[in-house]
Amino acid sequence: MRNPDPPAPQPPGGFVAERSFLFPVRIYYEDTDFSGVVYHANYLKFMERGRSEFLRAAGVRQRALRAGEEPLVWVVRRMEIDFLRPARVDEALLVRTRVLGLGGARITLGQAVERAAEVLVKARVEVCVVTLPGRPRRVPDAVRESLGAYL
Amino acid sequence: MRNPDPPAPQPPGGFVAERSFLFPVRIYYEDTDFSGVVYHANYLKFMERGRSEFLRAAGVRQRALRAGEEPLVWVVRRMEIDFLRPARVDEALLVRTRVLGLGGARITLGQAVERAAEVLVKARVEVCVVTLPGRPRRVPDAVRESLGAYL
Amino acid sequence: MRNPDPPAPQPPGGFVAERSFLFPVRIYYEDTDFSGVVYHANYLKFMERGRSEFLRAAGVRQRALRAGEEPLVWVVRRMEIDFLRPARVDEALLVRTRVLGLGGARITLGQAVERAAEVLVKARVEVCVVTLPGRPRRVPDAVRESLGAYL
Amino acid sequence: MRNPDPPAPQPPGGFVAERSFLFPVRIYYEDTDFSGVVYHANYLKFMERGRSEFLRAAGVRQRALRAGEEPLVWVVRRMEIDFLRPARVDEALLVRTRVLGLGGARITLGQAVERAAEVLVKARVEVCVVTLPGRPRRVPDAVRESLGAYL
Numbered sequence: 050m051r052n053p054d055p056p057a058p059q060p061p062g063g064f065v066a067e068r069s070f071l072f073p074v075r076i077y078y079e080d081t082d083f084s085g086v087v088y089h090a091n092y093l094k095f096m097e098r099g100r101s102e103f104l105r106a107a108g109v110r111q112r113a114l115r116a117g118e119e120p121l122v123w124v125v126r127r128m129e130i131d132f133l134r135p136a137r138v139d140e141a142l143l144v145r146t147r148v149l150g151l152g153g154a155r156i157t158l159g160q161a162v163e164r165a166a167e168v169l170v171k172a173r174v175e176v177c178v179v180t181l182p183g184r185p186r187r188v189p190d191a192v193r194e195s196l197g198a199y200l
Numbered sequence: 201m202r203n204p205d206p207p208a209p210q211p212p213g214g215f216v217a218e219r220s221f222l223f224p225v226r227i228y229y230e231d232t233d234f235s236g237v238v239y240h241a242n243y244l245k246f247m248e249r250g251r252s253e254f255l256r257a258a259g260v261r262q263r264a265l266r267a268g269e270e271p272l273v274w275v276v277r278r279m280e281i282d283f284l285r286p287a288r289v290d291e292a293l294l295v296r297t298r299v300l301g302l303g304g305a306r307i308t309l310g311q312a313v314e315r316a317a318e319v320l321v322k323a324r325v326e327v328c329v330v331t332l333p334g335r336p337r338r339v340p341d342a343v344r345e346s347l348g349a350y351l
Numbered sequence: 352m353r354n355p356d357p358p359a360p361q362p363p364g365g366f367v368a369e370r371s372f373l374f375p376v377r378i379y380y381e382d383t384d385f386s387g388v389v390y391h392a393n394y395l396k397f398m399e400r401g402r403s404e405f406l407r408a409a410g411v412r413q414r415a416l417r418a419g420e421e422p423l424v425w426v427v428r429r430m431e432i433d434f435l436r437p438a439r440v441d442e443a444l445l446v447r448t449r450v451l452g453l454g455g456a457r458i459t460l461g462q463a464v465e466r467a468a469e470v471l472v473k474a475r476v477e478v479c480v481v482t483l484p485g486r487p488r489r490v491p492d493a494v495r496e497s498l499g500a501y502l
Numbered sequence: 503m504r505n506p507d508p509p510a511p512q513p514p515g516g517f518v519a520e521r522s523f524l525f526p527v528r529i530y531y532e533d534t535d536f537s538g539v540v541y542h543a544n545y546l547k548f549m550e551r552g553r554s555e556f557l558r559a560a561g562v563r564q565r566a567l568r569a570g571e572e573p574l575v576w577v578v579r580r581m582e583i584d585f586l587r588p589a590r591v592d593e594a595l596l597v598r599t600r601v602l603g604l605g606g607a608r609i610t611l612g613q614a615v616e617r618a619a620e621v622l623v624k625a626r627v628e629v630c631v632v633t634l635p636g637r638p639r640r641v642p643d644a645v646r647e648s649l650g651a652y653l
Contacts, residue, residue, distance in 0.1 A: 071511055074513060079547045098530050141513050
């Protein structure tokens with residue numbers, strides 16, 4: 050019930066470098082599997098966190114989109130992913146996100162999960178905006194303008 | 201609290217149809233996200249279950265590979281995934297797995313997640329065998345022979 | 352790629368033995384962590400699958416509850432969990448669910464995750480029904496009647 | 503392959519306040535389920551991240567324990583968890599960890615997941631140290647000394 054600690058620590062919000070957005074991720078037990086390394090599907094979670102923070106940095110919030118008169122959510126339409134090198138528990142990684150294309154209905158991102166100078170995973174990700182029943186909608190202009198700065 | 205019930209139910213083991221392997225998956229709370237549908241990365245888990253059961257049906261066990269003199273594990277090297285239609289809680293889906301290519305170092309699979317006659321997600325998946333420190337190894341001959349029947 | 356195979360395999364639906372409900376679970380890569388065994392939080396997923404199938408067997412569907420005039424969802428209010436023995440990849444486990452108490456607002460379940468005659472995890476779980484904004488509601492009478500048979 | 507950005511952002515490391523350790527967590531798509539709130543088992547992941555960072559701050563690393571002559575890992579033996587209020591996507595939460603007891607074989611922690619002044623989830627968690635085959639070991643003295651400061 051207490052929480053009087055004045056400057057409460059915040060989750061990390063990411064970082065812009067050149068035209069890419071960097072977001073730090075720490076590897077925990079939950080991310081690994083019995084083979085000793087990060088379970089492949091969990092890199093998709095890291096990349097989704099990177100996209101969420103990228104959008105947040107660009108002023109777009111998941112809940113704001115959902116709270117509009119026609120609630121919208123992001124969906125991933127297509128991914129091409131290369132799993133190049135493994136990551137292990139305790140490591141600090143970076144998710145790098147860049148905008149490769151900004152269509153009316155589809156945004157194409159280039160994402161990578163990196164450990165220092167090494168790329169562990171790289172991906173090309175196509176995302177769209179849909180209504181809750183799943184109907185595609187144009188990406189809102191405000192979102193496209195914000196992301197245009199990263200093209 | 202013990203378990204004296206004679207014919208204990210078994211988890212499903214899958215099913216061969218023509219040259220593909222079918223594995224049933226049920227959607228639970230854990231698989232969905234707040235947008236109301238299955239979280240995209242969780243389809244990769246379903247496809248991994250399908251691959252594990254496919255290998256089990258072909259007589260290959262994860263722990264046997266790992267218990268050899270040079271322990272081996274499967275890794276995914278590359279995936280191309282199209283997320284075509286959403287799935288929702290309570291639905292019963294099928295994971296379909298086919299062998300597209302059987303190289304010495306790399307196996308290429310075609311996988312789909314289906315709901316009745318609809319394909320929800322389809323993927324091309326390249327998997328390899330590596331040592332625990334991550335060094336690539338040839339796919340064991342016994343594995344390749346077993347999978348050859350599905351080519 | 353379609354699905355014309357006549358008797359498509361179904362996901363398992365569980366099994367009633369005496370007054371408990373048994374549901375089989377297979378351990379996959381996704382369930383384990385780098386320590387070699389199942390990650391502790393994942394047993395809660397197995398128990399939730401067991402509860403979902405228990406409710407389904409009792410004629411209660413998550414989506415039906417949610418589709419009512421006042422949409423309802425299940426929430427877990429409290430758990431006491433003992434993690435007694437580890438499980439490993441490839442193993443076939445059983446989730447055993449019993450009804451310990453049926454209050455108007457709260458259902459108490461006893462759950463266990465078992466491997467043959469061994470109990471790996473046991474838990475006491477209190478679940479409630481709430482509206483989407485989180486307001487508690489009485490457990491619908493139809494649900495309580497169905498579950499009463501397991502008391 | 504690039505990563506020449508000088509001061510790369512780090513994942514958060516947490517924060518000591520009075521005798522408790524605070525660790526920030528952000529809620530993403532992956533953490534929620536179709537009911538619109540965080541899936542109950544995922545709070546256990548947040549608490550495990552909090553414990554990992556608590557140990558890291560106390561100078562204990564998972565991989566160091568595992569790399570000793572007799573590799574050791576942490577296991578959770580028992581949890582009592584009250585799920586009091588729901589959390590939603592985009593929210594910033596805090597995981598609070600305190601040491602309640604420091605036995606030779608068992609450490610008891612009090613953990614809470616908080617949103618500003620509200621406690622969403624609180625738990626009593628008993629953790630042990632075991633060998634990879636699962637045999638219990640005394641908690642290393644260095645670990646107990648480090649944690650003693652939080653008693």
